[in-house]
Amino acid sequence: MAKATYKSAGVDLEQYRDAMQRLPALLHRTYSPRVIRSDGGFAGLFRLDFASRLFARQYRDPVLVSCTDGVGTKLKLANLTGIHHTVGIDLVAMSVNDLICTGAEPLFFLDYIAMSHDDPPLLEDVVRGISQGCIEADCALLGGETAIMPDLYARGDYDLAGFCVGVVERDHLIDGSAIAPGDVLLGVASSGLHSNGFSLARKIVFDIANLQVGDMIEPLQTTVGDALLHPTRIYVSQLRKVLGHYKVKNVVHGIAHITGGGLLENVGRILPKNVDALFARGSWEIPPVFPWLQQLGEVDEDEMFSVFNMGVGLVLVVSHFYASNIQQMFNDRGYATTVIGTVTEGTGESRWQ
Secondary structure, eight states, X not given: OOOOOTTTTTOOHHHHHHHHHTSHHXXXXXXXXXXXXXXXXXXXXXXXXXXXXXXXXXXSXXXXXXXXXXXXXXXXXXXXXXXXXXXXXXXXXXXXXXHGGGTOXXXXXEEEEEESSOOHHHHHHHHHHHHHHHHHHTOEEEEEEEEEOTTTXXXXXXXXXXXXXXXXXXXXXXXXXXXXXXXXXXXXXXXXXXXXXXXXXXXXXXXXXXXXXXXXXXTTTEEHHHHHHOOOOOOHXXXXXXHHHOSSSXXXXXXXXXXXTHHHXXXXXXXXXXXXXXXXXXXXXOOTXXXXXXXXXXXXXXXXXXXXXXXXXXXXXXXXXXXXHHHXXXXXXXXXEEEEEEEXXXXXXXXXX
């Protein structure tokens, strides 16, 4: 009888070591001077402030902000297409876009990758995307965990989770409490489906329409796989520029990341009980991927708006006096931004006009 080994149980330590040797360079490219190098250590190290007088933050009353998220069943598309680096960007985006809704600066990111078996090239692809996402979000990828679990995942399947920590001065914390009647709702364009609604999208595309990932979508002039895998837009850089431009006045009263639940539900989460958010249908351009899915699956419009972002990835609730300037700041940097509604007296409801 052969002796039992870890490899015979489905975990190959030699391949695991190969995978781990591929990752440090992808982490190092995200480092800032605030990272304390600890390669091979059991935890990542990060200075909250700089030691240098030139770059010191000089926090007065810092508040740490943390969040976590995943990519959901979009991973099924990654497996079908063999394209794995874009879901790494999605993983970062889903957390950092939540975090900046508080006005915080993302500091560092950690990932958890669970795999069916050791696959160094696959792991490298995923982490390459995570690394790229961290660069776009200007945060450090400090480390993570890779778990090999052949008994929990079918061969080739994997799952992702991400964790981000940021910081904001208490005086600049954005929690929606400053939202007032007369404020303007600015919708910042999404890059497509982002990372929500993929259970419905996959049902429509593969079960109802019987399409394949390589099939061309004539109205979109792209393949099914490319249309659905387009990575989530990261809004950190431009939003931090806007918030940094108004260092004295807090003119951004609320921020909502439009994810699962859609526009109304996510904006409703940040409203005080004395106001309503009124949205104007047709006030922004809906990317063609959404009408394509709606027609393909004969989906009711209300269902579409409750599942997908419908072309709005971020909503800023801003003082009407500064709305046009903030809108222009986003537009000038390629983030199409539109006035999509207003705030009125109410009872904390988010609704259509």
